[in-house]
Amino acid sequence: MQSMWRRVQYGVIGLALLASPAVFAKKPPVGDDAPDFTLHSDGPFNLRLSEQRGYIVAVVFWASWCRSCPVQLQALEQLQQKYRDFGVKVWAVTLDKKRSDAEHYREHKGLDLTMLFDDRFVVSERYDINDLPSSFIVDRDGVIRHLQDGFEPGDVNKFDTILQTLVSE
Amino acid sequence: MNAINHKLARFFTALMLISLCGMAWAAETDETIDLDLGEDLEFIEIDEILDEDENAPAETVSAKPKAEMTAPEEESEFVDLNQILYGSESPDAAAEGTVAKKDPATMQQEMQQLKEKILQVNRDLFILEEDLLFPSSTQVNVFVSFDALEYFQLDGVTLKLNDRPISNHLYTERELKAMNRGAVQRLFTGNLPVGEHELVAVVTGVGPEGRDYKRAVSMAFEKSSGTKYIELKIEGDDLRKQPGFRLKQWE
Structure with a gap:
């Protein structure tokens, strides 16, 4: 009887999960227009992705409690310095609930990246972010050219090649 | 996410209705389709x-x-x-x-005419979609105007209609500059039945002396048949050196 009841409970939980919007969110494919979003930033103004036409934007989702995030953040910071004059921007979208956690983390690591705050997880759900760090690159026309979950140290060269290609287009 | 899915469902429903209407109209009329094969081709019975x-x-x-x-x-x-x-x-x-x-000039002219036709059809389709999704008898529009840059930096506006959140918008630098130059933003378009309703607008931003600012303003109104226009005016109060917020109905 108890096992039966437990099965019913698991079934109800499963149905509830199926009904949640996150289940139906799908990662936008490479080649599609990047879904637009507006988020609070660490600067004086909010930032909107669709207003960055003409720029190449690399967006990385991270959090202060993510142990493997510093590698990608530092790698992207270096790439931003390398390609800044060619119209490349790097946006670090933090999923930290508290803004102060992300800001302390940035100060501690000495990162010089534009930070955006997705504390309600609206954008991360839309992009179906399941792992951290996750990133995507948008070209000057607002089209997604690269999507990646996770980051290995060797991926720096891959990102460098992609940005080089987009810059030369 | 639910609001977006709801809007998408309504949009596709409207498209289906349009295509069904088109098919029914075509079935009723008994006209042949003229194929423009050029002037030089001759048909012989x-x-x-x-x-x-x-x-x-x-x-x-x-x-x-x-x-x-x-x-x-x-x-x-x-x-x-x-x-x-x-x-x-x-x-x-x-x-x-x-x-x-056919010379290039003629072809260019025909291409231009075709583009104009496409734009016209696109415009008509947009108007039809608006009329289908938001009939004028139930339509309600909320606009935002901003003229208080000296006292207030607008960050975002949240709208609630009858205690239900209907819109949440964050403003960028470009939008703020446009609004300060006189642009009026159409923040929300929706449908409401006839009767009494209440609109609440929560405005967030940075006020005088760089302090975070959050103000709410509400208005009860009666929706009759016909389109309803409501404006959220954010103005600077020179006497008190503070921003002022009010909701106003357009007549």
């Missing part, structure tokens, strides 16, 4: 061909070009259908001839 010589012996009509059917030195008795229909030995040759005869 089959009756005209058959009436030319009723006493002539029966001829075999073939679609193949003449050269393939008969020896060159023999006088052919076959009637070339392509010659009759297209005025040349093959439809491709006719098409090539047609294309070659």
Whole structure:
């Protein structure tokens, strides 16, 4: 009887999960227009992705409690310095609930990246972010050219090649 | 996410209705579709061909070009259908001839006309979609105007209608500059039944002396048949050196 009841409970939980919007969110494919979003930033103004036409934007989702995030953040910071004059921007979208956690983390690591705050997880759900760090690159026309979950140290060269290609287009 | 799915569902429903209406209209009218094959192509009625010589012996009509059917030195008795229909030995040759005869200026003009038609159709479709999704009898629009840059930096506006959140918008630098130059933003368009309703607007931003600012303003209004226009005015109060917020109905 108890096992039966437990099965019913698991079934109800499963149905509830199926009904949640996150289940139906799908990662936008490479080649599609990047879904637009507006988020609070660490600067004086909010930032909107669709207003960055003409720029190449690399967006990385991270959090202060993510142990493997510093590698990608530092790698992207270096790439931003390398390609800044060619119209490349790097946006670090933090999923930290508290803004102060992300800001302390940035100060501690000495990162010089534009930070955006997705504390309600609206954008991360839309992009179906399941792992951290996750990133995507948008070209000057607002089209997604690269999507990646996770980051290995060797991926720096891959990102460098992609940005080089987009810059030369 | 639910709001977006809801809007998408309504949009596709509208598209389906439009296509069904189009199909029904086409089925009712009995008009033929004119194929513009160019001025140089001539259509010859089959009756005209058959009436030319009723006493002539029966001829075999073939679609193949003449050269393939008969020896060159023999006088052919076959009637070339392509010659009759297209005025040349093959439809491709006719098409090539047609294309070659049109000058670039004419083609450019036709392309321009086609683009204008497409834009017109696009506009009509947009208007039809708006009328289907938001009929004027139930439509309600909320606008935001901003003229308080000296005292207030607008960050975002949240709208609630009858205690239900309907809109949440964050403003960027570009939008703020446009609004400060006089632009009015259409923040929300939706449908409401006739009756009493309450609109609440929560405005967040940075106020004087760089302090975070959050203010709410509400208004009860009666929705009658006809489109309702409501404006959230954010103005600077020079006496108190503070921003002021009010909701106003357009008559």
